[in-house]
Amino acid sequence: MGIDFDGVVTAEEVGSYKPAHGHWQEMLKRFSTKKEEVLHVAASYIHDIIPAKEQGFNAIWINRNSEQPTREIRPNLEFKDLRPLPNSHP
Template sequence: MAEVRWVTFDCFGTLVDWRRGISGGLELLFPGRGWELLEIYIRVEAVVQAEQPSMRYRDVMAETVRRVADEAGLELVTDNASVLGATIAYWPVFADVGPALAGLRAAGWRLALLTNCDRDIIGETQRRLGVHIDAVVTSEHVGSYKPSHNHFTQFAESFGATRENWVHAAQSYFHDIQPAHSLGIPSVWVNRLGQADDPSIAHAVVPDLIDLVRTVERVSTG
């Protein structure tokens, strides 16, 4: 019987255009300021997650929006803090995702998501990926947010994944590539933003998912 082989993904940022989703939501509240406020949001959200690791992601987003508005000196209508939770199901999926995931399945890989969000959010997003996902580990389930190791250890314990049959692919160096390196999990850094962090801690670095099947196969046998 063939060994089960897994590719796990971060979802938002890797498969779904998280930056466009966040900036678009902030733009709805503060026209002309979306991309500028995104940079504050990215920094502040990590702080909120570290302070309150058991908080649901919808609430993390709302609290982050409140802090962003306060830091930027902008007036926020109370109900508007929920804008990201209300729009996240419609954030755009990157065009290379469907072919890459379908190619991995055709090559015999099982697919899983290790995601910093809630069960209901990933359920809404999952159906837009166009390919069956075999397993999901959420922050709501493990009670913490990456870069905590809990997503990875929970997945390994639940599905018997090891460094011999598992590759993790993700865009976020901070949330995914660094913890995967610490745990000895083979990783593919999907460096969509052309960041200059040390690439040597990943087993491969790619700019997108176009050649992901070949890259994963190379990493898994290397």
């Protein structure tokens, strides 16, 4: 995709597992990142999109099964697969 990652924070090393916010908060602290600069791309509405949006992150939902959101929280963008991702950034 032509994207360089600044680093990796794993849930295991932080001891925080989705949908908890601890590993995301560690990422913000470790990399001095602003929440508005974060783009979280994931397939789980409950475990990824909801907590990402609760924290003020941009989020792209890879909704392969055309699921309906169960809450009013919405991603910035939604795709059926990863193909459109390189050309789309909220």
